[in-house]
Amino acid sequence: MHRFFVSPDQIEGARVVLSAPQAHQVARVLRLRPGDPIGILDGSGAECAAVLEAVSPARAVARLQEWHLCPAEPRTHLALGLGLLKGEKMEWAIQKVTEVGASRILPVACARSVVRLEEERAAGKVRRWQQIAQEAAEQCRRGRVPQVAAPLSWPALLDHAAGADVTLLADEQEATPLAEALRTALPPRPRDPTQPARVLLLIGPEGGFTPEETTAARAVGAIPVSLGPRILRAETAAVVGAALLLHLLEE
Ligand code: SAM
Secondary structure: OOEEEOOHHHEEOOEEEOOHHHHHHHHHHOOOOOOOEEEEEOOOOEEEEEEEEEEOOOOEEEEEEEEEEOOOOOOOEEEEEEEOOOHHHHHHHHHHHHHHOOOEEEEEOOOOOOOOOOHHHHHHHHHHHHHHHHHHHHHOOOOOOOEEOOOEOHHHHHHHHHHOOEEEEEOOOOOOEHHHHHHHHOOOOOOOOOOOOEEEEEEOOOOOOOHHHHHHHHHOOOEEEEOOOOOOOHHHHHHHHHHHHHHHOOO
């Protein structure tokens, strides 16, 4: 069943009016017809079964049935600080960590990032990255779309540590396994379901973190962790780190 994220102003009582791009996709691409079922997501983690009532390339309306919490949406809030990567690697990493369950993606301009993004180019990139995250969230049946931030400086990224229960810095020169650091840093399960864990995971760019970046991260309480004895590409480390974390947190 095809699923669509909608904004609150698209919901009118027991009906939802899809946006123009969504109507075009329903009518022209998916060739759905009145009576076909679709899924509607409000972006807060809730999903609603719906039935199409009217379909045209310009306008599509569906009747809402019952809302329920999206079982595929993790409770853990995983924010991923990811050193800016070149071209498709960044897009691939954003798509995959969305599928894995990251809640927020914080691109960061590291000293050893190969790519440099000036302001106007960055705005276009963030729009594209956010679209990739939305499409991946729809495809993998998530209840929320991860928010992709505009590229941050390293100090600005580290400010996010204040809002996390634990900040982990993936470091290929570190020996402490991720699982051990997590066991020490987070209270044992079962955690209060109304207080899901908030984790910030930092992944370096192609050239890795500089000693200054690592020192600054430790100064805000970041715990260096190993993702294993092999050196992973940055985009691979982002996916492996996010997947291991959410698995260890039974998500
Ligand atoms: N210094 C690396 C090298 O010698 O090739 C380059 C950095 S690696 C390509 C990119 C990032 O992935 C690192 O900054 C780190 O955050 C993460 N990473 C890769 N392998 C890792 C591992 N085994 N343990 C922890 N982090 C790892």
